[in-house]
Amino acid sequence: MSRRSILRSGAVAGAAAAIGTAVGATTGGGTAFASEHYREGALQADLVLYNGRIHTMDRRDRVASVLAIQDGKIVYVGNDQKAATRGFDGNPRTINLRGRTAVPGLIDCHNHIVLMGNRPGHHTPLENAYSIADVQDTLRDRARHAPAGEFITTIGGFHFNQFKEVRLPTLAELDKALPHHPVYLSIGFTGPSVTNSLGKKFFEAAEIPVTVGPDGSIAGGTETGKATLALRRTLTFEQRKRGVLDAMEYAVSLGITTHLDQGAFQATDTPADGAAHEDNYAMHLPFLSVYDEEKGIIRLRINYLHQDTDTNVTTLNQRLLNAFQFFGNDMVRTGAIGEFIAANYSGGPVFLEAARRTAKAGWRVEVHSLSGSDFQTQIQAFEAVHAETSIADLRWVVAHVPRITEEYVNRLKAIGGGVNLTGWQYLAGTGAAAGPPFRMIVDNGIPAGMSSDGMQIAPMNPWIHAYYAVTGKNARGDVINAGQQITRQELLRLYTRDNQWFLGGADEELLGSLEVGRLGDVIVLNDDYFTVPDERLKKLSSVLTVVGGAVVHDTGVVH
Template sequence: MHPSTLHPSTLDPSTPAPDLILYGGKVITVDARSTVSEAVAVTGDRFSAVGRDRDVLARAGPDTRCVDLAGRTVVPGFIDAHFRLLDRALAQLHGADVSLAESVADILDAVRDTARRLPAGAVVTSNAGWYPYMLKEGRAPTREELDRAAPHHPVVLSGEFRYLNTRALERFDIRRTTEQPEYGWIEKDPDTGEPTGVLMGDAALLTRGAHTDPPPAVKQEALVWALNRCAAAGVTGVREGGLDPADLTYYQKLAENDALPVRVSVQLGMSTAPPVEEILAGLEQFPGVNPFPSDDHRLRVDRVGYLFADDDYHRMDVTPAIRGQRVPADRVNRYFRDRCCPLEKIERIVTGMAERGFSGGILAGGDVAIDKVLGVLERANAVADLTDRRWVLSQVVYPRPEHHRRMRALGVVLTPMWHHHHYYPALAHYHGVDFAQTMDPFRSLRAAGIPVGLGSDISKIPLNYFEALFYLHTRQSRRWGPVNPEEALSREEALRMLTIDNAYVTFEEDVKGSIEPGKLADLAVLSADPLTVPADRITSTRVLLTLVGGRVVHRAADTGPDALRPTEKGREA
């Protein structure tokens, strides 16, 4: 760590007095020199000074609000590089919250509680965020258990697959005689032929109407709720990893009304089901520049197109054979209509995007898929230079050392997920423990000079981002011991992955992601110092205050009047 310093530009006496000064704390700037300071000043929506208390406080004017941090720690606001926020918000706010459940009993309790709140006959839905292998029982709830939990309600439970009770099978007319859909799979008992209640892939579309296409007001309500919960978690920026273009309007409405509590960057989704010519023609509605022209860092579109080279853990393109596969082998590549397409088609789409000046993102989790995708990008790069467009490789669970040179040459950006802290058992189940223990080699990637951001892509809102710091630093899973511990990062490296490195993902590293004069004043005040608190207490750290552009978007209930108290020079922030 470098000692506290004051940026030279802040010493100019002609500059306006700050609107706000936070002093008497530990300001972890995450700048290039890893500077740790005592105070930070905000003028307008930007940081205007960072340095020692006496130097920064000397800039205060009669109207400057000066707030004593009383030793608390300030960090740049967290940025999530891949979070399907609107989708997750709808599922959680209007259904049973079963994400990160620890047992079948937990799930059944959540279903039971939701059923009590709904009139008889109403469909009980849920969010996802769990795998059977995470649960103490090592299995999913059965149809009969869901029947007992909600005897008067159809249940459509989301998780690794879609799980229905008997009333839901009846409601959506799914029977022994129901034909298998073109994509996906209806699981049926091999002896009786009766549906087990488990729908895989696009078979879940048979429940259309349970919780799809909600009214616009419901979507807007869910989005506002989710954004405010993110702010309470210290998040100042969210990147939607694959948003339906039609849903962009919900974010635009909030931005137009200056009602976005956190900054949002969007990668627009893209179905690969239509013909390639139709897909590429659809890009004509967008500017051929990446990111799309905008000086507004509240809401921006950074890329268009989210392609799938592989997918869920049970369909991941990895070296070992997938174990415990419940989907029939002939359906693995006919699972989701809008994202199951051969690599040759992906290459034609990527090459066409490169020729038109776009970049996008490709989900490639398995080592084999990563290798194939790098080949696609290399061939597209030979047609149209894309080395400065920061194509995103998402998930990237199992990158290999032989991929490093190719990644650097292509200028790709990786957005892996930290949710393996929770989901490790699923990967160990499908890929075997030995192979699963090679996942998430973040230390090696960073040492190789490859830009690596970090996403969550989980269903729980809000997330505890201190669990991400804990996992990156200790490599301990939630309950299942260490995961590839040789790849552990220092705490500062982990914090960088959740802040400035994620600003790089959205082409915004010069304007946000660290606490430096001239950058957007996005920060979080914490209850403990994540760089020094005992490792087993990292996850207990709380966010006391969140600022976005110098504006308070979250204040914990116990932060006043005796906490974060202003001095006599100004009013409380």
């Protein structure tokens, strides 16, 4: 076994140990390298991109035409192709961008890609479907790559508000699109849902039968819970690994190269479980197995969600005692505590004790805010903890913040905290001030970043969130965040350079901008982000995605 194999296997196994899982379940006994791009656990290759409009997103917002990556890191940014190719041991791969716009690989500082990778069936994002016909076409295309009889699913990440018909498809419409595959589409955490004839047959015969209407409809709540549970119980480890690869491939097709995952609610294996439930102690294993097999193509950062209900905070305490923060390698690394640190996420004695112990352990914390008051009690608790143990350098975060006020932004900033933002209101938000207050927060100067919170109640597609942030419009085209729009440059900065702040640890100064010495993560877009009409922002994607100099997604548009 080579030294590099030992290092690579050790890094992934170490990450498993830090997560609190069985190391043996993730290593698979493999020792040989499947790809020349893997060196000590990271994607690394030599590449020169030229003839592009390469927005570096550095502090001067420089635009270059040539970028060179050697051994996974950027070694040249400028306009001289000859200078860029000097110093390579061999001949790097060169790609002519043909004038296309390139930007740093996007960082999503708050999502649930681990849940997405563990979805049952062949999960099919419907984020850019705008009619029932679009849904049919998307599902039909997905089915071409799935064996007959296997489920085609979409669990979360969409809403019927985005369809011109403002409803879910019917059983007959799904049958027409997919006569040979069962289908299951479910909105948000707990539905409502819909299926086709083959799916209806499966659900009605399940161990806990599901009530399915003649039109394929499945009521939200318990009935959707039964349906999701029935599908989840069929999942094998190999199917989960296939789902991981699908999730990764979807992410890089959009240009998201780094993901800060925020965990899941602990599954109970009952109909009470929704789309956001999984086994928090096992759901990372398929991902770690994929990385161990050297097939991982995204950078994954793993947060740990805890929901203790008493002041002993038993599960959180064990995590702090037995796991390592920011442990792993450039591709997969452990993260922080969040987005729940206690069952009552908005405050109270258990929340306070969880925050106190996490501060004493020196860990980062992330909590989420959805109402007009929870951010107040959360930040008050942060201040109380800070008075005992300084959190000034720990980068504690309040996420989503649709209703946060500038008073509390200033209070959080004063103790070293930050906020991350999302366009989750795009799908189902209404009213004139749905939030978050992008304009106020960007102008304030508090550390801020952009996220998706996909794939339950929000899309993962960053370009949909970009559309919402710069227009204030929801899926129906109504302005619901008036006066809080930001510019495209500001939004892109939140998704790149500014999001580095939320990663911390060994990722500091390595991601988020295209500068010499940083990791070589670049995306080349199908259109010019800075000039396309607003409505076409939602249709942006990557034609070429590079992680550590290795091409991980290529539509063949550039060569």
